Amino acid sequence: MNLHEYQGKKILNSFGVRIQRGKVASNYKEAVEDAKLLSKETGTQWWVVKAQIHAGGRGKGGGVKLAKSIEDVEKYSKEIIGMMLKTPQTPPQGKKVNQVLIAEDVYYPGESEPEEYYMSVLMNRATGRNMVMYSTEGGMDIESVADKTPHLIFTEEIDPATGILPFQARKIAFNLGLSGAAFKDMTKFVTALYKAYVGSDASLFEINPVLKTSDNKILAVDAKVVLDNNALYRHKDYMELRDLREENPIEVEANAAGLNYVDLDGNVGCMVNGAGLAMSTMDLIKQSGGEPANFLDVGGTADAERVETGFRIILKDPNVKAILVNIFGGIVRCDRVAQGIVDAYKNMGDAIKIPIIVRLQGTNAKEAKELIDKSGLDVISVVEFQEAADMVQKVLS
Numbered sequence: 001m002n003l004h005e006y007q008g009k010k011i012l013n014s015f016g017v018r019i020q021r022g023k024v025a026s027n028y029k030e031a032v033e034d035a036k037l038l039s040k041e042t043g044t045q046w047w048v049v050k051a052q053i054h055a056g057g058r059g060k061g062g063g064v065k066l067a068k069s070i071e072d073v074e075k076y077s078k079e080i081i082g083m084m085l086k087t088p089q090t091p092p093q094g095k096k097v098n099q100v101l102i103a104e105d106v107y108y109p110g111e112s113e114p115e116e117y118y119m120s121v122l123m124n125r126a127t128g129r130n131m132v133m134y135s136t137e138g139g140m141d142i143e144s145v146a147d148k149t150p151h152l153i154f155t156e157e158i159d160p161a162t163g164i165l166p167f168q169a170r171k172i173a174f175n176l177g178l179s180g181a182a183f184k185d186m187t188k189f190v191t192a193l194y195k196a197y198v199g200s201d202a203s204l205f206e207i208n209p210v211l212k213t214s215d216n217k218i219l220a221v222d223a224k225v226v227l228d229n230n231a232l233y234r235h236k237d238y239m240e241l242r243d244l245r246e247e248n249p250i251e252v253e254a255n256a257a258g259l260n261y262v263d264l265d266g267n268v269g270c271m272v273n274g275a276g277l278a279m280s281t282m283d284l285i286k287q288s289g290g291e292p293a294n295f296l297d298v299g300g301t302a303d304a305e306r307v308e309t310g311f312r313i314i315l316k317d318p319n320v321k322a323i324l325v326n327i328f329g330g331i332v333r334c335d336r337v338a339q340g341i342v343d344a345y346k347n348m349g350d351a352i353k354i355p356i357i358v359r360l361q362g363t364n365a366k367e368a369k370e371l372i373d374k375s376g377l378d379v380i381s382v383v384e385f386q387e388a389a390d391m392v393q394k395v396l397s
């Protein structure tokens with residue numbers, strides 16, 4: 001589950017990670033109130049108005065603005081709330097901004113220049129350990145740093161059994177070129193950050209930039225936090241952080257119906273039981289010259305209701321030119337699935353205007369094929385995997 005910056009920061013803060021403080025607003029009036037309150041609480045003279053969407057690169061897209069007066073806060077909030085913000089990480093049409101974070105200005109002048117670093121915590125699947133990735137080249141696109149100057153990106157592997165050790169925190173602060181108070185504060189920062197990552201069951205923390213302020217404090221200016229859905233049951237209070245407005249509406253509907261559905265860009269919809277079979281069916285579609293329009297695993301109980309929901313969801317995608325149903329009847333008998341398909345088709349009246357290819361294999365496959373062939377519906381039944389592939393090719397051409 002992806003979080004907004006302001007939600008991620010709240011979690012960081014709850015584990016003792018220092019953050020750029022702020023308040024979230026849904027309209028410019030709230031934004032102005034927030035700015036005034038924030039000044040009382042933090043003493044800040046300037047504010048940063050930051051668009052809250054599930055995508056990075058907001059600054060370059062015009063979604064992060066420095067406000068030097070309350071009038072600026074009002075102006076920028078009006079401008080940003082409701083806009084379609086386009087960044088390299090959004091779809092081409094951009095993403096609608098529903099909220100802004102009014103944050104304190106932390107780039108104030110002082111005894112030294114503020115410095116930006118990059119830091120993330122994630123799992124290294126190759127070693128089965130967590131790792132802290134960090135770089136002196138913060139504030140910019142880390143992918144291009146990795147591309148052009150890979151030697152400026154460091155990683156520190158953390159044994160999950162011991163957690164981050166003091167010498168590791170010191171090594172990180174040293175490699176970032178810090179000394180004195182900032183060095184000490186960085187060791188605290190990274191230690192708390194690692195604890196927050198483990199404690200919140202996150203799968204990714206990406207803080208870009210981590211800032212050294214002009215008075216040598218280390219804090220998180222930005223926060224990309226991805227939580228592990230499989231661990232959400234342990235964090236009931238995090239569940240409400242889900243923002244459905246940021247998610248694909250078809251996926252939201254499918255997931256609510258208990259279907260494992262991922263929207264893709266292609267033209268052949270597929271309905272399959274079992275994730276492995278779904279993956280190989282997607283390969284098959286690609287080999288036949290098509291592109292899968294989705295990943296859909298209807299699970300073990302492919303009854304009429306689930307099949308119908310599956311069809312309805314696939315048909316919401318206007319790019320779909322054909323549907324391939326590929327179901328293995330192990331526990332669920334093929335004839336029951338076939339009946340489900342026939343019933344669903346009939347229930348849907350004339351909603352289905354594209355060819356449907358059905359391959360049912362396993363228990364009672366023969367009966368299932370007969371059932372479909374005799375139904376008089378515009379459904380093509382095939383037996384072999386290759387036949388299914390050929391048929392996909394044929395209906396697309």
Ligand code: GDP
Nearest residue numbers: 048056057058059104105106107139208209222
């Ligand atoms: P992103 O563009 O989506 O990654 O958003 P960030 O939260 O990283 O902010 C983008 C940029 O805005 C930062 O790299 C800073 O240069 C700038 N910025 C963020 N906070 C402040 C602030 O408090 N004061 C000033 N002057 N600039 C800020």
Ligand code: MN
Nearest residue numbers: 056208209222
């Ligand atoms: Mn950033």
